[in-house]
Amino acid sequence: MIDDKILNFFKNCRDSYISGEEFSERLGISRTAVWKHIEKLRSEGYEIIASPHLGYKLLSVPDRLTELELKWQLKAEIIGKKIYSYEEVGSTNDLARQLGISGEKEGSVIIAEHQAKGRGRLGRKWVSPRGKGACFSVILRPDILPREVSLVTLFSALSVVKTIREMINLPAFIRWPNDIMVNARKLCGILTELDGETDKINFVVVGIGININTKRELLPPGATSVSAEKGSEVSRLEFVKAILINLDRYYRIFKRGKVEEILGEYKKLSTVLDRRVQINYHNRLISGHAVDVDKEGALIVRLDSGFNERVLAGDVVLLR
Numbered sequence: 001m002i003d004d005k006i007l008n009f010f011k012n013c014r015d016s017y018i019s020g021e022e023f024s025e026r027l028g029i030s031r032t033a034v035w036k037h038i039e040k041l042r043s044e045g046y047e048i049i050a051s052p053h054l055g056y057k058l059l060s061v062p063d064r065l066t067e068l069e070l071k072w073q074l075k076a077e078i079i080g081k082k083i084y085s086y087e088e089v090g091s092t093n094d095l096a097r098q099l100g101i102s103g104e105k106e107g108s109v110i111i112a113e114h115q116a117k118g119r120g121r122l123g124r125k126w127v128s129p130r131g132k133g134a135c136f137s138v139i140l141r142p143d144i145l146p147r148e149v150s151l152v153t154l155f156s157a158l159s160v161v162k163t164i165r166e167m168i169n170l171p172a173f174i175r176w177p178n179d180i181m182v183n184a185r186k187l188c189g190i191l192t193e194l195d196g197e198t199d200k201i202n203f204v205v206v207g208i209g210i211n212i213n214t215k216r217e218l219l220p221p222g223a224t225s226v227s228a229e230k231g232s233e234v235s236r237l238e239f240v241k242a243i244l245i246n247l248d249r250y251y252r253i254f255k256r257g258k259v260e261e262i263l264g265e266y267k268k269l270s271t272v273l274d275r276r277v278q279i280n281y282h283n284r285l286i287s288g289h290a291v292d293v294d295k296e297g298a299l300i301v302r303l304d305s306g307f308n309e310r311v312l313a314g315d316v317v318l319l320r
């Protein structure tokens with residue numbers, strides 16, 4: 001708590017020195033205690049210089065995904081009002097689910113530097129080398145039917161793709177339903193899980209895993225990261241904040257019922273539309289032409305027989 005207060009104090013007086021005496025008065029602790037807290041912050045990667053006459057000055061913050069840094073001037077209305085940050089968890093989706101069951105408000109974010117049991121769909125593993133990428137989950141309580149939940153994956157993917165394009169300038173696309181691809185390699189995966197009954201949603205957890213400054217050697221074959229594509233590292237903090245802001249924007253559009261607007265943008269960034277695809281759907285191989293994504297987020301595939309099939313989930317392979 002004191003550390004947070006010191007940091008907030010520093011940040012509110014950007015670029016100026018704050019004396020040990022001032023800290024001590026404002027925080028109600030001794031100057032030695034102030035010094036100890038400053039040392040602790042330094043050990044966490046905060047660059048703080050000390051001058052005998054002027055006091056302390058914050059030069060830079062570490063690129064760590066902490067609650068305090070993520071929340072700092074985060075201009076979002078729903079997403080990130082509350083952020084729970086951890087060094088290591090099993091899976092952020094599991095923590096989010098527990099919070100959701102205990103009545104956590106929508107918009108809360110659970111983020112970790114490392115996941116010991118990161119999950120993909122169908123029990124697959126999600127690899128997240130420590131401190132290099134981002135893995136986080138967001139609790140949402142949209143007023144939709146369970147069959148519309150795919151739309152949550154869809155606008156979340158759109159938020160990530162938009163951020164990659166706007167901030168990093170990389171040609172990111174969405175491989176329906178949940179993969180973000182850059183140069184035909186997977187950079188981000190999304191796992192949306194639902195808690196509810198047949199006709200009612202209690203809450204949705206959107207889990208997002210992104211490779212940011214991760215070396216390709218540490219990732220599964222076919223994966224890539226922002227730094228591998230860009231050729232240099234980026235601030236994970238700024239990147240994740242930008243995703244949260246876009247997620248907030250698209251979620252608000254979604255809540256206003258503007259699904260068409262989201263679908264319009266989504267379709268332009270899809271790798272699968274207008275392509276011949278093969279999909280493993282409920283242990284059945286479907287081949288055909290991907291022609292549309294409908295209002296519930298399902299992929300419409302024109303089969304070779306001429307019939308259209310509505311596909312709700314699956315792994316898409318692009319044929320040519």
Ligand code: BT5
Pocket residue numbers: 090091092093094115117118119120121122124125126127128134135136137178179186187188189190191207208209210211219220222223224
């Ligand atoms: C996904 O599943 O792509 C969803 C991944 C969601 C991860 C987030 S992280 C935060 C939250 N907490 C969790 O526990 N999960 C979510 P799927 O489409 O099933 O893809 C899984 C496959 O992607 C694996 O079988 C690997 O082939 C590949 N993969 C695993 N780790 C990867 C990585 N870091 N980058 C790219 N591909 C990866």
